[in-house]
Amino acid sequence: MDTDDGFGEFYRTSRHRTVTVLYALGGDLGEAQDAAQEAYARAWQRWSTISTYGDPEAWVRTVAYRLLVNRWRKIRNGIVAYRRHGPDPHAGPPSENTVALVAALRQLPAEQRQAIVLHHLADLSVADIAAQTNTPPGTVKARLARGRKALAVLLDTTLSEEACHA
Template sequence: MTTPGGGGAADHGGFEEFYGGTRHRLVTYLYAMTGDRAEAQDAAQEAYVRAWQRWSAVSAYDDPEAWLRTVAYRLCVNHWRKARNRFRAHLRHGAGPDVAPPHPDTVALIAALKQLSVGERQAITLHHLMDLPVAEVAEQTGVPVNTVKTRLARGRRALAGLLDEEYHHA
């Protein structure tokens, strides 16, 4: 496990050994308790984050693994409680209105955007969909204004070809 925040073993002495020695047991325990491997892994991860944040205190406990197990299990219980409350609210209020499927043009646009480079897609999205001026796009993406302008021009050209191709195949 990479230590969160880039801290080393000197900052959290013994944590990596603790993690390595308890990880499998904790996930196995939570999986047996919840019946859901993904939920068990999520709860274990959150419990380890909390242990890491309080490692100087947790490492001094008589049984740090028991503390970890308790925290992880409580996270699962809270997840179940929230799910139960959502279910009860659903029963009380009924399902929300059906949401219409996305318009075919939206589906085509998203498919075309996925084919652009990340930089072009980000520039197009921020400028045209989020209505940000070029200077603000440059600031948010950390690139010069001229780079944003180039990405916009290239991205628009590529989108025009991709969407034209989609139109002719439909």
């Protein structure tokens, strides 16, 4: 007997049909797959109850369709709000310094970038970063030190190049 009480088999035999129906209803394969995935996750959490239904696949389809509709509503409401209010009038273009910083951050290894952003932009302590990333505090400190050093070189190079072009 399956350790998942038949959920795995249910998923394997119904997933393609569910995604196909959602794709036909919504016209976006990615959205259909996302909605189906969420619906199956919810079904799995309640499988002891849903497995007793006459048509568990219908339950999944209904939940997935509602998720799809809710996404459409959110998108539509966002567009309506944007049309009504327009872009934030106080939000100007990013400064040259911001553009240079973001470009330099993109060049850092992901772990160093994450440590620097969480520490300096999100204002988290080393202990908080360690807990959030499941990393020892010493490793976080090392990533911060290496990241700052690399960032200083990258920003110095960027500023020197800008001075040459000015």
